[in-house]
Amino acid sequence: MNKRVLLQIWSIAARDVRILRRDRSALxxxxxxxxxxxxxxxxxxxxxxxxxxxGGFKVAVAREDAGxxxxxxxxxxxxxxxxxxxxxxxxxALEKLIAAGKYSAGLVIPTDFSTRxxxxxxxxxxxxxxxxxxxxxxxxxxxxSMIKGIAAGANERLVASEVIRQYxxxxxxxxxxxxxxxxxxxxxxxxxxxxxxxxxxxxxxFVFSLANGVAATLLGExxxxxxxxxxNAPISRAQILAGxxxxxxxxxxxxxxxxxxxxxxxxxxSVAQAPVGIAITAIATIFSACxxxxxxxxxxxxxxxxxxxxxxxxxxxxxISGTLIPRSLLPEWMVKVSMITPHAWALNAYSDLIQRxxxxxxxxxxxxxxxxxxxxxxxxxxxxxxxx
Amino acid sequence: MxxxxxxxxxxxxVNGLRKNFDSLTAVDGVSFEIRQxxxxxxxxxxxxxxxxxxxxxxxxxxxTAGTVNMAGVPEGPERRRALGIVPQDLAxxxxxxxxxxxxxxxxxxxxxxxxxxxxxxxxxEMVGLSERADSRSVDFSGGMKRRLNLAIGLMHSPRLLLLDxxxxxVDPQSRNHIFEGVKRxxxxxxTVLYTSHYMEEVEALCHRVGIMDRGRLIACxxxxxxIATLGGSVVHAEIGPLSPDNAxxxxxxxxxxxxxxxxxxxxxxxxxxxxxxxxxxxxSEENPxxxxxxxxxxxxxxxxxxxxISAAGAPLYSLSLxxxxxxxxxxxLTGKSLRD
Ligand SMILES: Nc1ncnc2c1ncn2[C@@H]1O[C@H](COP(=O)(O)OP(=O)(O)OP(=O)(O)O)[C@@H](O)[C@H]1O
Ligand SMILES: [Mg+2]
Numbered sequence: 001m002n003k004r005v006l007l008q009i010w011s012i013a014a015r016d017v018r019i020l021r022r023d024r025s026a027l028x029x030x031x032x033x034x035x036x037x038x039x040x041x042x043x044x045x046x047x048x049x050x051x052x053x054x055g056g057f058k059v060a061v062a063r064e065d066a067g068x069x070x071x072x073x074x075x076x077x078x079x080x081x082x083x084x085x086x087x088x089x090x091x092x093a094l095e096k097l098i099a100a101g102k103y104s105a106g107l108v109i110p111t112d113f114s115t116r117x118x119x120x121x122x123x124x125x126x127x128x129x130x131x132x133x134x135x136x137x138x139x140x141x142x143x144x145s146m147i148k149g150i151a152a153g154a155n156e157r158l159v160a161s162e163v164i165r166q167y168x169x170x171x172x173x174x175x176x177x178x179x180x181x182x183x184x185x186x187x188x189x190x191x192x193x194x195x196x197x198x199x200x201x202x203x204x205x206f207v208f209s210l211a212n213g214v215a216a217t218l219l220g221e222x223x224x225x226x227x228x229x230x231x232n233a234p235i236s237r238a239q240i241l242a243g244x245x246x247x248x249x250x251x252x253x254x255x256x257x258x259x260x261x262x263x264x265x266x267x268x269x270s271v272a273q274a275p276v277g278i279a280i281t282a283i284a285t286i287f288s289a290c291x292x293x294x295x296x297x298x299x300x301x302x303x304x305x306x307x308x309x310x311x312x313x314x315x316x317x318x319x320i321s322g323t324l325i326p327r328s329l330l331p332e333w334m335v336k337v338s339m340i341t342p343h344a345w346a347l348n349a350y351s352d353l354i355q356r357x358x359x360x361x362x363x364x365x366x367x368x369x370x371x372x373x374x375x376x377x378x379x380x381x382x383x384x385x386x387x388x
Numbered sequence: 389m390x391x392x393x394x395x396x397x398x399x400x401x402v403n404g405l406r407k408n409f410d411s412l413t414a415v416d417g418v419s420f421e422i423r424q425x426x427x428x429x430x431x432x433x434x435x436x437x438x439x440x441x442x443x444x445x446x447x448x449x450x451x452t453a454g455t456v457n458m459a460g461v462p463e464g465p466e467r468r469r470a471l472g473i474v475p476q477d478l479a480x481x482x483x484x485x486x487x488x489x490x491x492x493x494x495x496x497x498x499x500x501x502x503x504x505x506x507x508x509x510x511x512x513e514m515v516g517l518s519e520r521a522d523s524r525s526v527d528f529s530g531g532m533k534r535r536l537n538l539a540i541g542l543m544h545s546p547r548l549l550l551l552d553x554x555x556x557x558v559d560p561q562s563r564n565h566i567f568e569g570v571k572r573x574x575x576x577x578x579t580v581l582y583t584s585h586y587m588e589e590v591e592a593l594c595h596r597v598g599i600m601d602r603g604r605l606i607a608c609x610x611x612x613x614x615i616a617t618l619g620g621s622v623v624h625a626e627i628g629p630l631s632p633d634n635a636x637x638x639x640x641x642x643x644x645x646x647x648x649x650x651x652x653x654x655x656x657x658x659x660x661x662x663x664x665x666x667x668x669x670x671x672s673e674e675n676p677x678x679x680x681x682x683x684x685x686x687x688x689x690x691x692x693x694x695x696x697i698s699a700a701g702a703p704l705y706s707l708s709l710x711x712x713x714x715x716x717x718x719x720x721l722t723g724k725s726l727r728d
Contacts, residue, residue, distance in 0.1 A: 234498070
């Protein structure tokens with residue numbers, strides 16, 4: 001008896017999968033688009049192999065001083081990981097370039113840099129200052145302030161090395177000076193790969209776009225009369241829905257597996273630390289997406305009616321939930337708003353497991369909320385869905 | 389040819405069935421029975437409530453009032469297994485092949501393995517789709533889709549087949565396939581409810597017919613009995629004027645002819661109606677008449693009629709005899725034609 005119920009569900013699912021396999025546009029949307037977008041975004045972050053940017057920060061430098069000290073300063077900057085790009089036309093030209101967004105930051109080495117430097121070290125100018133003006137792009141202040149820190153360090157070293165050379169006694173004192181150590185404490189998840197950064201959002205966004213298909217297939221069958229035909233058979237409504245949702249669930253699982261596969265192969269996605277957790281998160285995400293699709297199907301009479309609406313709705317959810325734009329870029333209030341989307345909780349779970357290397361146990365609350373979303377969607381949808 | 393069976397035991401009994409859609413009463417207190425082994429026809433114009441009635445029979449639509457009883461089969465899964473439904477609107481998966489459609493729906497009814505495959509082949513054969521069994525049905529002609537639609541309803545070998553206008557918009561070849569298929573199935577013992585607004589089909593196929601109009605069942609009997617209620621064939625005779633030059637004499641002569649006609653034996657109804665004015669041989673206008681007589685024994689009535697007309701001194705222009713059909717029954721009952 002039970003076996004038969006399951007077999008009937010399976011035959012509905014298998015039929016839908018078969019129909020889907022013959023639906024070229026559905027296949028492109030379900031598999032082609034995510035794959036292409038994953039590659040595009042993955043490769044935007046530099047090269048796939050190292051998984052992090054190389055070559056240092058590009059910083060515009062207007063060098064107005066031909067002296068030796070300017071040369072040494074540039075050498076120190078390079079050592080510190082800055083890639084100075086010479087700019088002609090002086091400080092004014094540099095400011096224009098930065099304002100135009102060409103570089104995140106720029107440095108000016110003024111004409112009297114070497115002179116002032118030597119004067120300061122030899123004590124001739126008392127405690128006279130040496131200047132290297134810094135120009136930051138107001139649109140990219142975070143990167144700019146990082147660059148400023150690095151440049152400041154490089155300048156420190158430039159001064160220190162010259163002081164040591166000129167005042168060996170002081171040098172001994174310098175070498176023996178106490179130090180404040182800042183040992184690196186390794187935080188798990190450091191060194192994110194492009195896969196780690198982009199795939200959680202993509203896996204969530206694309207799985208939720210399944211909802212569109214769920215709604216379409218249900219309304220389509222009702223319109224075509226095949227739903228009624230199934231209702232005429234000795235099977236229950238729950239079986240029909242279960243079968244249809246199972247088919248979409250399989251589709252979602254294949255899609256997720258495909259993205260993970262691409263992530264591992266080309267984008268250095270880290271999954272080894274939590275394979276079970278990722279699998280459970282994927283299943284919960286698919287469940288909740290199917291529930292959402294079923295609920296959306298209750299808001300229109302025909303497939304055409306809701307198709308446009310749901311596409312826009314899913315895109316909107318994608319943006320506010322942080323799956324399409326990193327949540328760190330969203331304003332505070334939007335981050336709060338994003339928590340009303342199931343996407344956000346799925347993203348939390350994936351990020352915990354993939355980026356922060358949390359355990360499954362510690363991200364269970366996220367998965368729980370996600371499942372709760374799914375259950376509420378299903379409950380509402382079943383109460384509202386018209387089979388006839 | 390109407391099959392000669394005499395079914396008696398009721399398989400389905402419908403009692404006081406009613407369905408309201410908001411303010412519209414689609415089915416209005418309909419009662420009838422479908423007997424074991426018969427083909428029962430439901431005839432009616434568009435919007436009569438045929439499909440709504442079928443939906444309530446099959447359990448897909450909840451009646452507002454009334455009951456549907458099936459002998460020995462309680463409502464629920466068992467009833468659904470006993471019924472085969474062929475919906476008026478195609479209900480097939482266009483992306484699946486004919487065979488896949490059949491096997492899918494057969495599977496829902498619990499068929500599987502070899503039995504499922506064999507049954508699908510059998511039905512493909514029956515509806516003449518064997519050669520296209522593995523083509524996707526999206527590529528089928530309208531008639532082929534209809535045949536597949538029919539076959540799906542038969543996959544699980546139901547006891548009662550509910551056919552909702554299975555031949556609408558179908559080419560003659562497909563129509564024949566469907567028609568012959570239903571006949572054969574019925575001769576093998578399948579009970580059929582056949583819905584149509586083609587009265588020729590219903591006349592040729594159905595043992596008994598229910599006529600529906602505006603949600604009501606206005607007649608229900610065998611085709612023969614229904615037609616018999618009309619009182620037989622209709623004879624039309626077109627005659628010239630009796631006394632062309634004198635209107636008063638014409639009146640008198642007509643009254644005399646009417647009296648003679650009414651006296652003819654086996655004649656249930658006789659009337660004289662004005663016909664379209666026409667030109668006589670000389671080119672002047674004249675006012676002919678139509679004599680309309682209804683009879684159940686046209687062979688005997690015709691000679692008497694002709695001699696009565698000539699005795700009245702009227703020229704006989706034409707004479708026609710028409711056998712009545714269900715169309716006339718419908719016209720008689722509702723005052724309108726079945727097809728408008
Ligand atoms: N779901 C529904 N909601 C509202 N009105 C309906 C519904 N189904 C049918 N009707 C109305 O009920 C009446 C009977 O419709 P029904 O489909 O039963 O007629 P029918 O005899 O099958 O006609 P046809 O020969 O055109 O198929 C029509 O006026 C129709 O508009
Ligand atoms: Mg109908």
